[in-house]
Amino acid sequence: MQRLRLWALPLFACAGLVLQAQQVPSQRVPLALTADPPPNRLHPATMVSIEIPSHGEQLNGILYIAAGAGLHPAAILLHGFPGNEKNLDLAQAMRRDGWNVLYFDYRGSWGSPGAFSFEHCVEDTEAVIDFLRDPGVAAELRTDRNRIVLIGHSLGGFLAAYGAAHDPSVLGIVMISAANLGGMSAAQGDEAVAVPRLSAHFARDGLEALQGCSPRSLARETVTHRTEWNFDDYGPQLATRPVLLITSDDGLAEHSRTFANVLRRDGNDQVTIKHFASDHSYSSVRIGLEIAVLNWLDGLPKQ
Numbered sequence: 001m002q003r004l005r006l007w008a009l010p011l012f013a014c015a016g017l018v019l020q021a022q023q024v025p026s027q028r029v030p031l032a033l034t035a036d037p038p039p040n041r042l043h044p045a046t047m048v049s050i051e052i053p054s055h056g057e058q059l060n061g062i063l064y065i066a067a068g069a070g071l072h073p074a075a076i077l078l079h080g081f082p083g084n085e086k087n088l089d090l091a092q093a094m095r096r097d098g099w100n101v102l103y104f105d106y107r108g109s110w111g112s113p114g115a116f117s118f119e120h121c122v123e124d125t126e127a128v129i130d131f132l133r134d135p136g137v138a139a140e141l142r143t144d145r146n147r148i149v150l151i152g153h154s155l156g157g158f159l160a161a162y163g164a165a166h167d168p169s170v171l172g173i174v175m176i177s178a179a180n181l182g183g184m185s186a187a188q189g190d191e192a193v194a195v196p197r198l199s200a201h202f203a204r205d206g207l208e209a210l211q212g213c214s215p216r217s218l219a220r221e222t223v224t225h226r227t228e229w230n231f232d233d234y235g236p237q238l239a240t241r242p243v244l245l246i247t248s249d250d251g252l253a254e255h256s257r258t259f260a261n262v263l264r265r266d267g268n269d270q271v272t273i274k275h276f277a278s279d280h281s282y283s284s285v286r287i288g289l290e291i292a293v294l295n296w297l298d299g300l301p302k303q
Helices: 015-022 088-096 116-131 135-140 155-165 181-187 189-204 217-225 255-266 287-299
Strands: 006-008 046-054 059-064 071-079 099-102 145-155 172-176 243-247 271-275
Touching: 006 015, 046 116, 059 116, 071 088, 071 116, 071 155, 088 287, 099 116, 099 287, 116 145, 116 155, 116 217, 135 145, 135 181, 145 155, 155 172, 172 287, 181 189, 181 217, 189 217, 243 255, 243 287, 255 271
Parallel strands: 071 099, 071 145, 145 172, 172 243, 243 271
Antiparallel strands: 006 046, 046 059, 059 099
16 A cells, blocks of 8 residues: 555635636536535545555655545546646545545656656556556545546546546546647658657747656657557547547647547547637636536436
8 A cells, every 4th residue: 555644624615716606607506616515524525645656656646535435436637748737626626526536747747756758648647547446545545446537638638538548447538628649740740840840849838847858759759659649549449438528719629629529420429528718727717617527527427
């Protein structure tokens, strides 16, 4: 069992957030956005700092554990590149709604040891799913190992699609401004053209929080894996599972619209797509984002 550090964090309702939530008439406003759950002294909501083994390193992670006895469904929160927006407000809202939420940093990012690469992100996502499914870990952390969803932002959206496509036990996925790594690479042309263009793109995003990589190394691996990392090819593997696609005005919406058409073409009738007029971090619509995700979670099959 991994090292655990526990803190009890009180949660407070905010009247300003309630007012903002009420301004979204098109969707039901979940109770978790307007009120804390009743106190549970025997099984309180809490937060656990964990280290998750992945290919010889220990990933830094935080698990938000919902109040209440018994096992809670779990969401794995996958951050983007480099991961400045961590969506921890979303994690708090999901916990109030009865979900355990695991946030972690990939190898070489934000203090997790090792070298950062997109291939390592794929491997780390698989390792975190395996960690939550371990019977001993699941029991200690009050987590239902059979009800796990993946929620990813940008690069994390790609990782959610890849992870679920390669793991049929994942219950469903949420892709927020998902970046189709393989599709982006293929659109740049042959390697001689694609590597410099992608290098410039990754350099603009900033690598200060990452170690063991360079814009060029990331560009080269994206080109190398452009076929297997094109999530438009994952339709058959995801045809029977719920998918929520969330887009904004950040230039990536077409990736999700194309993927929605692919999923529906391959027989998936559980695809939901929602657009927000906001930036890549959804800075102006955080409550709207939480409403969309919580309502989708509440509509998932219970068994």
